[in-house]
Amino acid sequence: MTTSDTATDAQLSALEARFEDTIARSERIEPRDWMPEGYRKTLVRQIAQHAHSEIIGMQPEGNWITRAPSLRRKAILLAKVQDEAGHGLYLYSAAETLGVSRGELTEMLIEGRQKYSSIFNYPTLSYADVGTIGWLVDGAAICNQVPLCRTSYGPYGRAMIRVCKEESFHQRQGYELLMTMMQGTEEQRAMVQESVNRFWWPALMMFGPPDEDSPNTAQSMAWGIKRNTNDDLRQRFVDMSVPQAEALGVTFPDPDLKWNAERGHHDFGEPDWDEFMQVVKGNGPCNAQRIAHRRTAHEDGAWVREAALAFADRQREAARA
Amino acid sequence: MSGQDFTTEGGHGAVPLQGVPAAKPGHGSEREWPLYEVFVRGKRGLNHVHVGSLHAADDEMALRHARDVYTRRNEGVSVWVVQARHVAASSPDEKDPMFAPSGDKVYRHPTFYSIPDDVPHM
Numbered sequence: 001m002t003t004s005d006t007a008t009d010a011q012l013s014a015l016e017a018r019f020e021d022t023i024a025r026s027e028r029i030e031p032r033d034w035m036p037e038g039y040r041k042t043l044v045r046q047i048a049q050h051a052h053s054e055i056i057g058m059q060p061e062g063n064w065i066t067r068a069p070s071l072r073r074k075a076i077l078l079a080k081v082q083d084e085a086g087h088g089l090y091l092y093s094a095a096e097t098l099g100v101s102r103g104e105l106t107e108m109l110i111e112g113r114q115k116y117s118s119i120f121n122y123p124t125l126s127y128a129d130v131g132t133i134g135w136l137v138d139g140a141a142i143c144n145q146v147p148l149c150r151t152s153y154g155p156y157g158r159a160m161i162r163v164c165k166e167e168s169f170h171q172r173q174g175y176e177l178l179m180t181m182m183q184g185t186e187e188q189r190a191m192v193q194e195s196v197n198r199f200w201w202p203a204l205m206m207f208g209p210p211d212e213d214s215p216n217t218a219q220s221m222a223w224g225i226k227r228n229t230n231d232d233l234r235q236r237f238v239d240m241s242v243p244q245a246e247a248l249g250v251t252f253p254d255p256d257l258k259w260n261a262e263r264g265h266h267d268f269g270e271p272d273w274d275e276f277m278q279v280v281k282g283n284g285p286c287n288a289q290r291i292a293h294r295r296t297a298h299e300d301g302a303w304v305r306e307a308a309l310a311f312a313d314r315q316r317e318a319a320r321a
Numbered sequence: 322m323s324g325q326d327f328t329t330e331g332g333h334g335a336v337p338l339q340g341v342p343a344a345k346p347g348h349g350s351e352r353e354w355p356l357y358e359v360f361v362r363g364k365r366g367l368n369h370v371h372v373g374s375l376h377a378a379d380d381e382m383a384l385r386h387a388r389d390v391y392t393r394r395n396e397g398v399s400v401w402v403v404q405a406r407h408v409a410a411s412s413p414d415e416k417d418p419m420f421a422p423s424g425d426k427v428y429r430h431p432t433f434y435s436i437p438d439d440v441p442h443m
């Protein structure tokens with residue numbers, strides 16, 4: 001290698017200074033800009049696993065497509081699940097601008113080396129879960145994703161803007177579904193409450209462990225990747241959800257949940273972080289099933305991907321001849 | 322508790338930022354469909370704007386996929402796709418010497434010329 005290929009220390013610190021400067025001015029970093037290796041890797045992990053969450057997230061709800069109670073509900077659910085596929089694709093596309101390939105990310109997902117949000121390792125036991133997921137799980141996702149529209153990495157922020165536009169439909173269809181059930185029979189109301197009871201705590205865990213247990217938060221916030229801390233976002237979500245639950249006529253399974261006039265926020269109990277860690281490690285109710293399903297879909301599709309490439313190759317040769 | 326950091330911004334939920342690989346040696350085992358860049362005209366009268374990318378085996382498939390991925394809600398009236406390897410690009414870096422010459426040509430801007438206030442329609 002000649003010296004012109006290797007950045008000297010002085011060149012490197014000039015590049016670093018320019019990067020820091022761009023972040024300080026709240027301008028976006030774009031794919032071909034120089035960036036610190038730690039920034040690039042953190043982004044790849046975050047964006048790739050965000051993409052995996054969207055893709056795996058199709059499964060719990062997809063479970064109910066064939067059993068939706070009406071054509072209207074089926075059409076809505078199909079559109080919602082298709083959106084989640086789209087979210088995954090926007091995000092894989094953003095990750096690829098950082099020098100990784102879609103194929104390698106998919107392989108790291110089905111090999112269990114990269115993770116996805118633990119919320120999707122819980123089963124959807126009743127049709128009310130479709131509504132609860134839209135309301136609480138997509139609701140929590142909105143709290144996370146709205147600040148990400150201003151994240152420092154351009155392609156990630158732009159993907160988030162597209163995603164956020166669609167999430168509002170997801171949350172509203174879920175809430176409307178639950179409202180409809182709450183106006184139904186006693187059994188239907190009980191189904192909604194039972195579903196909310198199961199999803200409330202896992203939804204709170206979506207925001208991640210408490211701030212004091214999140215050692216990377218400071219670095220991610222300094223880089224402008226992350227905009228709010230875990231606890232801030234969780235508080236925002238609780239404060240938003242309580243009046244929505246009241247309007248719906250359901251309760252949350254937390255005896256410590258109450259308004260604190262002094263703080264101007266709701267107090268609430270501590271999620272079971274041991275359970276969270278167990279699910280992340282692969283011991284949740286559906287981890288194995290979710291990955292097995294994704295692996296089967298990927299492997300069963302291999303011949304289609306190969307055949308399409310062979311066909312394209314042949315068309316190109318024919319055009320040349 | 323964990324020693325592992327979970328960022329909330331896994332989007333749909335917290336995901337670990339440590340103990341997770343950011344790449345695979347050799348970029349994976351399959352030959353992949355080529356990468357296409359996608360441009361959408363939002364409505365008549367506007368330019369096509371870059372919206373993202375996707376993989377497809379050929380141009381026709383790229384157009385079909387672009388329609389499904391990027392225009393599910395009337396986001397466009399026309400789509401262009403082009404293989405990413407055919408895009409020639411300057412470096413977007415602000416200090417790129419390519420854009421330096423325009424910095425000292427202030428006379429290219431209307432504000433360079435002072436005209437008395439009482440001259441109409443200027």
Ligand SMILES: [Fe+2]
Pocket residue numbers: 054083084087163333
């Ligand atoms: Fe999504």
Ligand SMILES: [Fe+2]
Pocket residue numbers: 084138141167170
């Ligand atoms: Fe969603």
